[in-house]
Amino acid sequence: MKVNVGISNRHVHLCEEDYKILFGDIPLTKRNDLTQPGMYACNETVTIKGNKREYEGVRILGPNRTYTQVEISKTDAYYLGVDPPVRNSGDLLDAALITIIGPKGEITKKACIIATRHIHVDENERIKHNLVGVEKVSVKIDGEKSGIINNVYLKDSDKAYFELHLDTDDANGFLLKQGDEVEIIV
Amino acid sequence: MKVNVGISNRHVHLCEEDYKILFGDIPLTKRNDLTQPGMYACNETVTIKGNKREYEGVRILGPNRTYTQVEISKTDAYYLGVDPPVRNSGDLLDAALITIIGPKGEITKKACIIATRHIHVDENERIKHNLVGVEKVSVKIDGEKSGIINNVYLKDSDKAYFELHLDTDDANGFLLKQGDEVEIIV
Numbered sequence: 001m002k003v004n005v006g007i008s009n010r011h012v013h014l015c016e017e018d019y020k021i022l023f024g025d026i027p028l029t030k031r032n033d034l035t036q037p038g039m040y041a042c043n044e045t046v047t048i049k050g051n052k053r054e055y056e057g058v059r060i061l062g063p064n065r066t067y068t069q070v071e072i073s074k075t076d077a078y079y080l081g082v083d084p085p086v087r088n089s090g091d092l093l094d095a096a097l098i099t100i101i102g103p104k105g106e107i108t109k110k111a112c113i114i115a116t117r118h119i120h121v122d123e124n125e126r127i128k129h130n131l132v133g134v135e136k137v138s139v140k141i142d143g144e145k146s147g148i149i150n151n152v153y154l155k156d157s158d159k160a161y162f163e164l165h166l167d168t169d170d171a172n173g174f175l176l177k178q179g180d181e182v183e184i185i186v
Numbered sequence: 187m188k189v190n191v192g193i194s195n196r197h198v199h200l201c202e203e204d205y206k207i208l209f210g211d212i213p214l215t216k217r218n219d220l221t222q223p224g225m226y227a228c229n230e231t232v233t234i235k236g237n238k239r240e241y242e243g244v245r246i247l248g249p250n251r252t253y254t255q256v257e258i259s260k261t262d263a264y265y266l267g268v269d270p271p272v273r274n275s276g277d278l279l280d281a282a283l284i285t286i287i288g289p290k291g292e293i294t295k296k297a298c299i300i301a302t303r304h305i306h307v308d309e310n311e312r313i314k315h316n317l318v319g320v321e322k323v324s325v326k327i328d329g330e331k332s333g334i335i336n337n338v339y340l341k342d343s344d345k346a347y348f349e350l351h352l353d354t355d356d357a358n359g360f361l362l363k364q365g366d367e368v369e370i371i372v
Contacts, residue, residue, distance in 0.1 A: 117331065172261045175272070
């Protein structure tokens with residue numbers, strides 16, 4: 001069973017309240033649609049700041065959510081000087097403290113995680129790929145730096161584009177590019 | 187069969203001729219010994235520059251060699267704007283063009299690679315771990331982001347410290363730290 005790879009660079013989701021602190025009354029604007037239906041990359045970016053360093057120009061993904069979440073790789077974490085846990089999106093238990101700086105203000109909160117390896121699915125895709133009731137899978141990756149990754153969670157939404165999302169550490173370690181095809185092992 | 191992990195950040199090996207161009211008559215000085223017998227990290231650093239960006243403060247590993255080689259991760263490659271092949275150390279076939287800048291001069295040459303995943307061995311270690319005649323192995327990694335990596339080459343030297351060397355993409359993707367123990371699968 002094959003799935004295409006989508007690579008997530010460091011990015012930020014904001015709740016409405018935090019968005020207003022960072023951007024005031026400037027509305028969030030779409031730059032381009034993402035593969036997941038309804039999701040988009042915004043023109044707006046922020047600076048994220050840890051204990052050691054900061055990254056400028058970190059993209060906001062829209063639409064705004066009910067929670068603020070900063071997703072980075074372990075490599076980013078060492079650079080910034082933060083120690084985020086590995087979490088499914090929306091699970092901010094013990095998330096690392098991080099400062100987010102926008103043009104109108106800044107916030108510091110426990111919002112920083114390393115996202116789990118995950119595959120976006122909906123009910124139809126689960127049925128189509130024989131994944132009903134499955135919580136997580138492994139994925140086999142070919143190529144010069146081949147291997148297998150475990151603990152790849154299935155992430156449900158009402159309408160999903162069937163795709164494996166990896167952070168840049170996993171993708172680059174295996175020399176994967178956006179759209180590459182890999183194999184699911186249940 | 188267990189092996190400890192050593193993590194290689196981006197670094198540079200220089201031949202004597204290139205060293206003299208970059209540093210003149212300043213001698214190479216040891217900062218600290220590395221785990222491999224006779225190898226050391228130097229106080230001296232250089233800037234490495236690709237088509238898009240550069241990294242300052244990239245450490246030289248001594249002693250100088252018969253060839254100049256810049257070892258980086260795929261993440262570094264995207265940042266710098268270079269496209270290095272995956273190679274065993276010393277194999278510079280189709281290595282990427284890179285500029286190395288020192289206090290006294292600079293050189294631009296095809297010297298940039300992504301090092302293969304490799305385990306340092308010598309004859310005794312091969313016998314001790316039942317690896318005589320083996321070219322490459324796989325390695326099983328436990329933890330929250332667990333998995334298996336293939337194409338891990340055995341790298342022979344006269345006297346080796348038995349250790350798996352990974353670049354920062356592989357290490358950080360699997361949340362590995364220096365000295366962690368992983369399992370060899372022949």
